[in-house]
Amino acid sequence: MTRRTRTRNEGPVLVVHPSSDLYGADRMLLESVRQLVDAHGDVVVAVPGPGPLVPLLLAAGARVEQVFSLVLEKRHLEPRNWPALVRDTVAGLRPALRTMRRLQPRAVYVSTEVLPVWPLLSRWAGAHVVVHVHEAELEMPAPIRLGLALPVLPAHRVLVNSECTLACLVEAVPRLAGRSTVVLNGVAGPADPRPARAHLDGQLRIVYVGRLSERKGVHLVVEALRLLEERGVNAVLDLVGDVVPGKEWYEQRLRRAIETAGVSHRVRFRGFHADVWPWLEAADVVVIPPVVTEAFGNTAVEAVLAARPVVVADHTGLREAVGDYSCVAGADTMATDAAAQLADAFAAVAADWSRFRAAAAADAPVARRRHDPRVYGRQVADAVAPPSSGRFGGTVGAEVLRGPGALAEKERTA
Incomplete structure (x- = not known):
C-alpha cells in the first residue's frame, strides 16, 4: 500500500x-x-x-x-x-x-x-x-x-x-x-429515574454491575457481607455480570469464598445483562470495589444517574468520576482492611438512609448534564x-x- x-x-x-x-x-x-x-x-x-x-x-x-x-x-x-x-x-x-x-x-x-x-x-x-x-x-x-x-x-x-x-x-x-x-x-441514563424506596424495610439490597474479576474486587464485597451479618445488618448482593472468557477460575474462587463466608443465602449470580437499569432501579445501594487503578467509573456514574446511593473505591479515576456527589460513600479498597471499610460504608448508608436517598435524587440531574x-x-x-x-x-x-x-x-x- x-x-x-x-x-x-x-x-x-x-x-x-x-x-x-x-x-x-x-x-x-x-x-x-x-x-x-x-x-x-x-x-x-x-x-x-x-x-x-x-x-x-x-x-x-x-x-x-x-x-x-x-x-x-x-x-x-x-x-x-x-x-x-x-x-x-x-x-x-x-x-x-x-x-x-x-x-x-x-x-x-x-x-x-x-x-x-x-x-x-x-x-x-x-x-x-x-x-x-x-x-x-x-x-x-x-x-x-x-x-x-x-x-x-x-x-x-x-x-x-x-x-x-x-x-x-x-x-x-x-x-x-x-x-x-x-x-x-x-453516559445515557433514565430521563426520570424512580427514587429509591423511602424506607429500608427488610433487607438492604446491594448490586454490583460489571465484570466478575479479581481486579474488580468482588470478593471484598463478599467478605463485607459476612461482616455486616455479624453486625446484625440484613443485606443481600446481586452480581450482574460475567467473567472474562478464559478466567472462569475467578468465579469458582468467588463461589468458594461465598460458601466459606457462610453467605450463600445472601449472594445471587444474575449473569450478564445488556440493560442494567432494571437492576439499578431494584437496588438500594450500588457498589464499585476495584482493587486496582480505575481510569474512570462508568458504573458509578450510572448509579448516580439511576438516583441510587453508591459505595465506591475511594481512589484514582473513581474519585474523579463521583467524588463531587453527595450520595457517595467511599472505601479504600487497596487497604488491608478494605472489606471492613466497605462494610462500614454500607452500614453508614443504611443508618442515614433518608439523607443518602435525598442526595441521590438531587445528584441524578447533575450527572445527566455532566455526562x-x-x-x-x-x-x-x-x-x-x-x-x-x-x-x-x-x-x-x-x-x-x-x-x-x-x-x-x-x-x-x-
Whole structure:
C-alpha cells in the first residue's frame, strides 16, 4: 500500500475496537459511533468477532466488519513473552493492511491504546488518526506503562476519559501532552429515574454491575457481607455480570469464598445483562470495589444517574468520576482492611438512609448534564474530523474540549 494524501470527502471513517461486549468502554464506543454516523454518514467499525455490541452498531447505521487485531497486554511486555508479541503483531498486521487497503479511510478512530498496530499503520497510510485512551495503569512499572503508551505516539489527536488517565499517559510519554484532551464519558441514563424506596424495610439490597474479576474486587464485597451479618445488618448482593472468557477460575474462587463466608443465602449470580437499569432501579445501594487503578467509573456514574446511593473505591479515576456527589460513600479498597471499610460504608448508608436517598435524587440531574452523550459524541466527532475538513462542523475547538491540549489547539486554530 502506498502512502498518499487524502482529499476532503474521500473514504469512510474507520473505527477500531478490541471487543464486541457491552461493558464500559464498549458502551462509550457505541456513543462515539452514533455521533460519527450522524456527522459523516459512512462509518465502518472493525471488531474481533460477534457479540452484543454488533447489532447495536448496525442499528446505529454503521457497517461492521470482523477483523483480528493484536490487543497489547501487559504480559506481552515481559521479555519472556516477546516472541509471542512478534507472532501476534504479524498475525494482526496482515488483516489490518488488507482492511486499510480496501477501505482507504479518511480518518481512523482507535478506541483504546492497546491496539498498537493501527495508529502507526493508519498514519503511514495518510489517514487522520485519533486514539481514545480509556486505561490508566498507574500500579504498573514504568517500563510497562511506557510500552503501553508508545503506540499512541503516531496519533494526530489523543482523547482521554479522565485527568487520571491523562496523568498516567503523559507521565509515560510527555510528548503526548500537547495533543491530548480530556473528554468526559457520555453516559445515557433514565430521563426520570424512580427514587429509591423511602424506607429500608427488610433487607438492604446491594448490586454490583460489571465484570466478575479479581481486579474488580468482588470478593471484598463478599467478605463485607459476612461482616455486616455479624453486625446484625440484613443485606443481600446481586452480581450482574460475567467473567472474562478464559478466567472462569475467578468465579469458582468467588463461589468458594461465598460458601466459606457462610453467605450463600445472601449472594445471587444474575449473569450478564445488556440493560442494567432494571437492576439499578431494584437496588438500594450500588457498589464499585476495584482493587486496582480505575481510569474512570462508568458504573458509578450510572448509579448516580439511576438516583441510587453508591459505595465506591475511594481512589484514582473513581474519585474523579463521583467524588463531587453527595450520595457517595467511599472505601479504600487497596487497604488491608478494605472489606471492613466497605462494610462500614454500607452500614453508614443504611443508618442515614433518608439523607443518602435525598442526595441521590438531587445528584441524578447533575450527572445527566455532566455526562450528556450528545455532548460527548460531538467532542469525539470534532476530534476525528481532519483539520482541513468542514464535514464534521470544523476543526476541534477549545470551547468544546477540556484538558491541557485545548489551549494549544485554540492557538493553532486562531
